[in-house]
Amino acid sequence: MINLRVACSRLSAVLGAAALASTLSACGAGKTSAAASSPDAQWTLPAATSTVTPQGVWAAVAMGHLGDPLNTFWQLPSRRAGRATWTNQVEATATATNGGLILASAGGTLLVGIRPSVDLTFSPLIYTRNGGLKWSAGLLDTALTPAAGSLAVRATGTASTLTASALTSDAATSTKGGDVKVESDKGSLSSWRTVGDLRSLDASTANRGCGATSLTAVGYSGATLVVGAACSQAGSNGLFTVGPGGWRSAGPSKSVSAGSTVTVLAAASEADSRAAAGSQSASAAVAAPEAFLLGLAGPAGEPPRLVVASSPDGANWQVSPAITVTSTTAVVSFGPAPAGGLFVLTRGPRNALTPYVTDGPSFAWRQLPSAPPGTATLAEGHDGTLEALSVNDTVLSFSTFEPAEDEWVRSQTMHVNIEFGSSNP
Secondary structure: OOOHHHHHHHHHHHOOHHHHHHHHHHOOOOOOOOOEEOOOOOOEEOOOEEEEEOOEEEEEEEEEOOOOHHHEEEEOEEEEOOOOOOEEOHHHHOOOOOOOEEEEEEOOEEEEEEOOEOOEOOEEEEEEOOOOOOOEEEEEOOEEOOOHHHEEEEEOOOOOOEEEEEEEEOOOOOOOOOOOEEEEEEEEOOEEEEEEEHHHHHOOHHHOOOOEEEEEEEEEEOOEEEEEEEEOOOOOOOEEEEEOOEEEEOOOOOOOOOOOEEEEEEEEEHHHHOOHHHOOOHHHHHOOOEEEEEEEEOOOOOOOEEEEEEEOOOOOOEEOOOEEOOOOOEEEEEEEEOOOEEEEEEEOHHHOEEEEEEOOOOOOOEEOOOOOOOEEEEEEOHHHOEEEEEEEOOEEEEEEEEOOOOEEEEEEEEEOOOOOOOOOO
16 A cells, blocks of 8 residues: 555655646645634634736635535635636646645736645645646645745746745644744745744844744745744834845834734735736736735733735835724735725624725725625625625635625625545545
């Protein structure tokens, strides 16, 4: 009998990236969870998200029996630019998706990371430059960490070159701790180098005032790689750069924490939201800012808050007004919204799903009516609308927010064929 755990872990050493994508379907799915918890019990790191390229809109959502990791399968729904309906492209991953899907995009490129599960101990990568008509393969020989912010990509201005970074761990089930590393590609999405880890951050002067307990997100602001962390001390923004010169503090020059500890929850590209569905060109997307969602946990008696810090170049930062939430609020999803904006989806008391959106220029939040039950993420819809993607077992529903009626209206229903039990070891 073949030991799949050993066989799958050795694939990275014996297969090229192109062969890998067609071979991984033999590797089983797993007992890992795609939800990542921050060290501070106040905040959880969102896993579901959406992103936008000039060719269309993409999302990553978990479906199936969500209480059973072996029967939870992540899907990759997409809506091509100029079309009103969604399709599902999860087959492009060429392997089981129980561990989760991580999305990153820049310009016209979508990069998808497949989280390990059961016998798969590394993270295959696939990417497309033409809206999913053709896919290419890459490989991380370690495991992407579970949160949506664990993968980032930037376009470098040439059609054949990408730069990417990732948060990885040797242990597929790890969500925090000293084994989490920051890796950047070495000119190929199948060859990577470690540029930093939590231990080196802990030993650096940049960590003073933060007391980082985990690395939580990566993103690019211009050409600058920015790494987010969870801080145990007040007085830091939780944002850092790392490179040959070591770790440096990043983010707004004035701390946004105001006596609160900070957890960087996710990163999203405002760039791609400005190039949505034929509205702008890919070149416009490359220059626009990356945004980081920060969770602020204040002293006893002060409510938690959410803010976004955004920078087009890693040097000049803008900070959004704060969203004040309750002590039981969880962030469900974060990503780009229409008009170059952003959305935050939260789950609060009585499981109420509350969407907040901002447009790019004002950076001021607007609270929308509660999203439909089961909403996993929001996405930019057809003709610049906003859509909610809601999950009920094998049914994925799409609802469009209608501003005139101030309500969500069902626009599409997709029945997903899930083979329950197919991932049992």
